Amino acid sequence: MRLPNRAVKPGMNLTAIYDILYAHYGDPRWWPGDTPYEIMTGAVLTQNCAWHNVEKAIANFGGRLTPDFVLNAGAAELIEIIRPAGFFNQKAAYLKAVTAWFGKYDFNVPAVRREPLDKLRAELLAVKGVGNETADAILLYAFDLPTFVTDAYTVRLCGRLPLNAGSGYGQIKAYFEDNLPKDAAVYNNLHALIVINAKAHCRKKPGCGGCPLEDICEKRI
Numbered sequence: 001m002r003l004p005n006r007a008v009k010p011g012m013n014l015t016a017i018y019d020i021l022y023a024h025y026g027d028p029r030w031w032p033g034d035t036p037y038e039i040m041t042g043a044v045l046t047q048n049c050a051w052h053n054v055e056k057a058i059a060n061f062g063g064r065l066t067p068d069f070v071l072n073a074g075a076a077e078l079i080e081i082i083r084p085a086g087f088f089n090q091k092a093a094y095l096k097a098v099t100a101w102f103g104k105y106d107f108n109v110p111a112v113r114r115e116p117l118d119k120l121r122a123e124l125l126a127v128k129g130v131g132n133e134t135a136d137a138i139l140l141y142a143f144d145l146p147t148f149v150t151d152a153y154t155v156r157l158c159g160r161l162p163l164n165a166g167s168g169y170g171q172i173k174a175y176f177e178d179n180l181p182k183d184a185a186v187y188n189n190l191h192a193l194i195v196i197n198a199k200a201h202c203r204k205k206p207g208c209g210g211c212p213l214e215d216i217c218e219k220r221i
Contacts, residue, residue, distance in 0.1 A: 014179045017161075017213065018186070021193035024212035030192035031141040036109050038065055040102065043137040044094050044129065045085040056084035067107045070099045094129025098138070101127050109143060117145050132169045140191070146184040148176040149191045153198035160202065160219035 033039035038058065045054045058065060060081040070078065078092045085091060101123060105111040112120065117139065124135035136149040150172045158165040158172060165175035180186055201211035208214050 014163075014176065014190075016216075018180070018190050018193070020212050020216075021197055022189065025193055025196055028189060028192035028196060030188065030195075031137070033141070035065075036142040037067055037099075037102070037107070039142040040098060040138050041065060041070075041095060043134050043141065044098055045082060045091055047091070047094075047129075047134060048087060049085045053084045053086065057082040060084065067099045067102060070095055071103070090129065094127075097128040098124075098130060112143050113145065117147060120145070121147065132173075136173070140184060140187055144184045144188075146177075146182050146187055148173050148180075148187045150176070151191075151195070153195050153202070154191070156198060156202055156204075157194055160206070161213070161217050162219070 031039055031042065032055075033042055041058065042054055045057050060083075061069070073081075075092055078095070079088045082088050082091055082095070102112070105115075120139060120143075121135055124130050124138060125132070130138075133149060133151055136147045139145045139147045140149055150169050154172060154176075157163070158175075163175070165172045176187070176190070180190070197211065197213065201207050202213075206219070208217070211217070
């Protein structure tokens, strides 16, 4: 999905960054997950955890990854299943809490999507173990709602280009949302493309050769 030509605020051009990354990597088709609930589960389990370990934990459910199973599973059983994701005692409790929140909507995705975004976000932030990044990942990737996910990769990109995005989760999130079309597909793609490019090039020690943003990045080596 390419972005239409659009005026942007002085000193930045997120639409150009989006188009450059999209042209280089294509449609990322992200976040991985067969169902909205599996995506919710992944958003919880990926906290402080590499994604390949999340995949191991999800595979351990053996096809039983449903809200009913998680709510009715004993703590010991659930902990053993998600053990590969680390912090398994806390995450078992977090997963049950997020599932209980989903249960308030009868585990019905359209019912969630009918609610105001700000209301849903506030509800999720009140759930044990859910912070800003997890809440936004659930709302964007599981429910296709337009809220931008800010993570360490996004912060790194803003610092290196640089973008005048401010500091802290709220400021950076607002910067992206204010300067892009309010569209879940755009937010989904750009966040995913930032992550993909960070892993390929914009690592803690950057590998700038071949980076599609090399020509516009002031921090290139």
